Amino acid sequence: MRNYFVLAAFFLLAGCSKSNYAKYAPIYEKESLSNIPDFSNLAYWAAHPNKKNPSDSIPKRFQKQAYDTKDVDVFFVYPTSYLDKEMPYGWSASLQDVKTNIYTDYSSILYQASVFNEVGKIYAPRYRQANIKSYTPDNREDTLKALAAFELAYQDVKTAFEFYLAHYNNGRPIIIASHSQGSSHSIRILKEFFDGKPLSKQLVAAYVVGMAIDPATYTSLKACDQPNETGCICAWRTFMEGYQAPFVDKEKFKSIVTNPLSWNSENTSIDRASNEGSILYNFNKIIPNVAGAINHDGVLWTPKPHFFGNFLIKTKDYHIADYNLYYTSIRKNAALRVSTYFNKIKTSSAH
16 A cells, blocks of 8 residues: 555656645635535536636647637546545535545646637536445445445536536537546546447547446447547556456456547557656656556556656556556547537538
8 A cells, every 4th residue: 555655656656746735725715515415506516617627737838729619618527635534524425525625626626627628618516425435345344335435426416517517518529537536427427428329429538447347338438449439438457467466357357448548449559669658746747658558358467667766656447547658649549539520510500
């Protein structure tokens, strides 16, 4: 576990230091939040186009690029950030928890949601997420409490998505994006609102990262096979090459896995030399050639990431870095799929 947090320090936690907590806490403490979300209030959105937030941040390399965010929406569901195993608020996070809100915004919203700000307006609802311990309950009673916490979390995400559709979408194309616990909820959002539904016509693509996805979950939605394909699902879980995670071995299906460097189901092994840029602890520094990508039996393998200080990393599970390792590639791929989506509309209109 200690090594996992060493990895986290390299990839996500630079924005969550004690000094940053002291800096942002007075701002967050002014928000008059209840523990029941009201999505008409911008305070209940970690990211929203009508409020300044960390998802607006652009790494320096990309700041000179002109882009238009008026025509596509990105609905992003962040991963678990309620990490205190003492569970001061019980099995479900409190929306009034300033520490968790700051951690959320300056980890996943900054380092993950921002990857999509070239192509869309980002909406990321705060939700009463399940505590990290919900993944490893000790007994049957705790298991039931954990399941209830996950269900409460999903109902918040669902309510937020329904509010978004009713008040903000106005028929615009949608990207669904998420990580880890957020992806558990996005899998259900895709099933309930898109699979075999009229809304699927508005789906540019879904980037549902960090969780296993059974292809049989959906009747019409499919895994993306080509880098410019639209209306499909991209997913991956990153491990060190050669590592077989015990929990993956127990899965009764082969998960969807997309290669986030080739984006091509026929080109499943890409060397790190083709990786144009990862983001480590310094958000503004894009580092090339950090990680390769190899599709392997429902997961993504990479040789040990190559960067200064990597000798400190002993873990073989790179879950926390699923987005960071392939940041530039994801950013470019989202732009390609958006461009393809609108080109299809132009072509069909011409006929």
